[in-house]
Amino acid sequence: MWLASPALPIGGFSYSEGLEAAVQAAHVTTEDEAARWLVQQLHLTQARGDMAAVAQALAAWRHGDLARVQQLNDWVLATRETSELRLQTEQMGRSLTEWLKNRHTGHAAAMPQVQWLAARNPSYPMAFALAAHLTAAQTRDALLAYAFGWAENMVQAAIKAVPLGQNAGQRILARLTGEIPAAVAHAQALPDAARQAFSPMLAILSARHEHQYSRLFRS
Structure with a gap:
């Protein structure tokens, strides 16, 4: 529960993960568009990529398989398609x-x-997996916490960037919460060969965001 808190001092509130650029490009202008954008991002990027890596890293931490953790960390860093997304996870x-x-x-x-881990340029998913491991959390519970923490930060970004009211934000969070269990199950089921990071529009928007004239967020 603590690891899911936006108050955790890791700076998650300062990122929009491309959402601010999507708003600037008029892809996201309403509550419904913001909700659909974030639901798709949950399933297409989080569940298939970072959440799957967290699940696999948890198993590695439990077994003391540091070579496996290093392999997963290298994969996460390599999948960041823009400098701002890489700087975020670092x-x-x-x-x-x-x-x-x-x-x-x-x-x-x-x-x-x-x-x-501190000596090896840790990505956020690897650090989160270690934090969850040290609480003795089960994999599903850890992924639920990871996904909900991501959802809360992204909803707050939508409230500021679109902009939206607090009630709209709660409705979006409710939609995301309803989708999270399926995303967690998908992430847990993915083997190495099926884990992926392929969201070209998000990468393009992130690259544009790096040079966006006026912005609130670091990604």
Whole structure:
């Protein structure tokens, strides 16, 4: 539950993951368009990519398979198609790893894993997987928390960027919440060969956002 909180000091609130550029391009101008955009993003990018990587990394952390964690971390970093998206996952990964250092200071069992990850340019999904592992969370519960934390941040971005009212934001969050269990199940079922990161329009919008004249968000 704590890991899903937007108050976690990792900077997630400062990113829109291309949504701000979609608003600028008039792809998202209403509550319904924002909801459909985010539902599609949940299923097409999160469930097939980062959430699947989190699920696989959780298993690796449990078994002490650091080579596997490194492989998954390299994959996440390689799938970032623009500099701002790569900087996002690197910044959030570093911040969550630093939070874990403070949280687990003096915990002999946890600190070697945290320190190992801190030395390897951690992506956010790998840091989240470690954080969830240290709570002994089951994979499904960890992915539900990951997806809901993502959804809350994205809804807040939509409220500011479209813009929308708070009630509209709650309705969008309700739609996303209804979609999250299926996205989690899909992510858990994906093997390495089926995990993917292919969302060309999102990549194009992100590249445009890097040079957008006026913006609120870092991605």
